[in-house]
Amino acid sequence: MALHILRHAVADTYLxxxxxxxTPSARFRELVRRLGGLVATEAMRDFPTRxxxxxxxxxxxxxxxxxxxxxxxxxxxxxxxYAEGVSQVLPEATFGHIGLYRDETTKRPVPYFCKVxxxxxxxxxxxxxxxxxxxxxxxAAADALLARGADPKKTILLTLVAAPEGRDVFLAAHPDIEVxxxxxxxxxxxxxxxxxxxxxxxxxxxxxxx
Numbered sequence: 001m002a003l004h005i006l007r008h009a010v011a012d013t014y015l016x017x018x019x020x021x022x023t024p025s026a027r028f029r030e031l032v033r034r035l036g037g038l039v040a041t042e043a044m045r046d047f048p049t050r051x052x053x054x055x056x057x058x059x060x061x062x063x064x065x066x067x068x069x070x071x072x073x074x075x076x077x078x079x080x081x082y083a084e085g086v087s088q089v090l091p092e093a094t095f096g097h098i099g100l101y102r103d104e105t106t107k108r109p110v111p112y113f114c115k116v117x118x119x120x121x122x123x124x125x126x127x128x129x130x131x132x133x134x135x136x137x138x139x140a141a142a143d144a145l146l147a148r149g150a151d152p153k154k155t156i157l158l159t160l161v162a163a164p165e166g167r168d169v170f171l172a173a174h175p176d177i178e179v180x181x182x183x184x185x186x187x188x189x190x191x192x193x194x195x196x197x198x199x200x201x202x203x204x205x206x207x208x209x210x
Contacts, residue, residue: 003167003179004043011038015182018160019198025207029081032130032205035160035182036085040126043156043180044070044089047124068124068154071096073116075129075141078202082128082158093126098141107192109137111144120150127155130201132162132181134192135169142174152176160201161185163194 017023018031049064073096074083087093099113117123125145132138138157146152152174159181165188170179185194198204 003162003171003181003184005184006039006042006180006182008038008042011035011182014038015160019196021199023204025204028204032081032160032201033085033088036082036128036158037089038085039158039160039180039182040086040089043126043158043178044124068122069094071117071120071123071125073098073125073127073141073145075100075127075137076113078130078205079128081205082130082160083126086126086128086158094123098127098144100137100140102137102192107134107136109140111140114144114148116145116148120145120148121154123150123154125150125155127157128159129157130160130205131194131197132157132159132166132170132179133188133194134163135166135173138166138170139173142170142177146174156180161194161197163188163197166194 014031014035048067050067052063052065054061054063070090070093072083072086072093074080076099096116100109100111103110127141153176155177157177157179161183162181163185185197187195189195
């Protein structure tokens with residue numbers, strides 16, 4: 001698989017405001033939700049469907065609907081708001097949660113929570129995290145899903161902004177998992193933040209900036 005970049009004028013407009021350091025937390029959260037819905041909609045374009053007949057006020061229509069259930073799995077904590085946007089597109093989807101935090105010395109993820117439904121192989125899985133920076137948190141989250149039976153070819157990682165370093169780390173570890181993002185940025189800085197990026201997504205979402 002490869003990394004796919006969303007090409008959409010509305011997404012570009014939202015992303016410009018998300019990047020802006022002057023954007024307040026409440027507006028930032030709303031934009032992350034909206035971008036989550038846009039990226040997810042495009043990423044699910046080729047999900048399998050099945051035929052159904054629907055009675056309209058004027059007759060019977062031959063329609064199609066999703067053939068498999070969808071599971072949304074945010075990486076806590078920043079992935080929660082992004083996942084809310086995805087759930088607005090698919091309100092019938094179920095949720096799992098994976099908790100990771102980054103050790104500020106090693107820059108590596110430390111797991112602390114994982115709760116997902118059973119029979120993961122039967123589901124389409126959307127793993128959400130706004131930032132694909134070093135890639136190690138996404139790798140750890142995908143590892144946890146696959147260890148519990150997820151099918152990598154039915155799993156998609158949804159991000160907002162990715163760094164080339166994170167893309168390379170993730171795809172080397174999980175070449176069968178698709179990655180969708182709204183932007184591929186220049187690089188990581190010495191603190192493992194994406195440049196130009198949008199800062200710390202979790203802090204900006206929840207208003208916990210120092």
